[in-house]
Amino acid sequence: MEVSSRLVNDMKNVLYDRSWAKTAPNFEVYFMHRGVKRKGSLRYDITIIPPRLLGKEFAKTKGHEHLGNYGELYITLKGKAIYLLQKYQNNKIEDVYAIKAGKGDVAVIPPGYGHFTINPSRAEELKTANWLDEESQHDYGVIDKKQGACYYYTAEGWIKNKNYKKVPKLRFEKPLKSAPQDLSFLKG
Numbered sequence: 001m002e003v004s005s006r007l008v009n010d011m012k013n014v015l016y017d018r019s020w021a022k023t024a025p026n027f028e029v030y031f032m033h034r035g036v037k038r039k040g041s042l043r044y045d046i047t048i049i050p051p052r053l054l055g056k057e058f059a060k061t062k063g064h065e066h067l068g069n070y071g072e073l074y075i076t077l078k079g080k081a082i083y084l085l086q087k088y089q090n091n092k093i094e095d096v097y098a099i100k101a102g103k104g105d106v107a108v109i110p111p112g113y114g115h116f117t118i119n120p121s122r123a124e125e126l127k128t129a130n131w132l133d134e135e136s137q138h139d140y141g142v143i144d145k146k147q148g149a150c151y152y153y154t155a156e157g158w159i160k161n162k163n164y165k166k167v168p169k170l171r172f173e174k175p176l177k178s179a180p181q182d183l184s185f186l187k188g
Contacts, residue, residue, distance in 0.1 A: 002034045008054070011062055014148035016159060017055025029059055036129075042183055043134045046077070049119040049126040056154045063116035063143050068188040070136035072109040074117065075179060076101040078127035082118040083107040086150050088142050093150045093164055097171045105175035111188070114143060118153050131179075133187045 005028040012021040030049040037044035052059050065088070066072065074083055080102050087095040089112070099107045109115045119126035143149070146163040151170055160167050 001036055003031070004034070005029075005031045006062055011054070013144055014062055015054055016057040016148065016152035016154055016161075018147075020055025024055070029054065030061060038134075039183070041134050042131055042186060045130050045132070047117065047128050047130070049117065049128075051079075051119055051121045051123050051125060053122065053155060056156065058118050058120050058153050058155070060116050060118040060153070062140065063114055063149055064138040064140055065114040065142065066111065066132075066188075067137045067139050069111045070133050070188040071111050071186050072115065072130055072132045072136075073179060073183065073186060074101075074107040074109065075129045076103055076105050076107075076126070076175075077129055078103060079124045080120055081105075081107075081126050081128055082120050082153060083109070084116040084118060084149055084151060084153070085109060085113045086115075087113050088150075093167050096150055096168055097173050098151075099173050099175050101175040105177065106179045107175050108180075114149070116149050120153060131183055131186060136188060 007026050008024050009026045015021045033046040035043055036046055049059050083099040085097055086093055150161050150164045150167045152159045
C-alpha cells in the first residue's frame with residue numbers, strides 16, 4: 001500500500017480563490033491510501049479529505065480524467081461527499097453534473113468524464129473509497145490548463161469557472177445505494 005498526500009502547493013493552479021492560494025501555508029489538503037486491496041488489475045484506494053475551506057472554496061481533490069475507456073467507482077465511507085463530473089470534448093464541456101452522497105452511497109464515473117471529490121463540510125471528515133483499473137492513467141492536462149473544474153463549490157455556492165467558454169447548467173444525479181457486483185465495466 002502506498003500512502004501520500006496532496007499539498008496546497010500541488011493544488012494552487014486548480015483553486016477558485018487564487019489570492020488566498022498565493023499566501024496560503026503549504027498544508028496537506030487530502031490523503032490517499034492506494035492499493036489497500038486488489039482484485040486482478042483492479043485497485044481499491046481510500047481518500048480522506050479533512051473539513052476545511054481553501055480560501056472561499058470547500059476542500060476537494062485536484063481532479064483528473066482517465067486516458068482511454070476507463071471508468072471509476074466511488075463509495076462514501078464516512079461523511080458527505082459531492083462528486084463533480086464533467087465531460088470535456090472538442091474544446092468544450094459537453095456535460096456536467098454533481099452527485100451528492102452520504103455514507104454507503106456509490107458514484108459511478110463513466111469513461112470520458114473528469115471527476116473531483118468535494119468535502120462540503122466545515123466540521124466532518126470525508127472518507128471515500130474507489131475502485132479503478134491499475135492500467136488506467138490519470139490526465140491532469142485540461143484541468144491544469146483551465147484552472148480546475150468548470151464549477152467551483154464555495155461557501156457562497158456553485159460558481160462557474162470563467163476559463164471555460166461555454167458551460168452547461170449544473171444538474172444533479174442521485175447516487176446508487178450499493179456497488180454493482182460486476183466491476184468489469186471499469187476496465188478499458
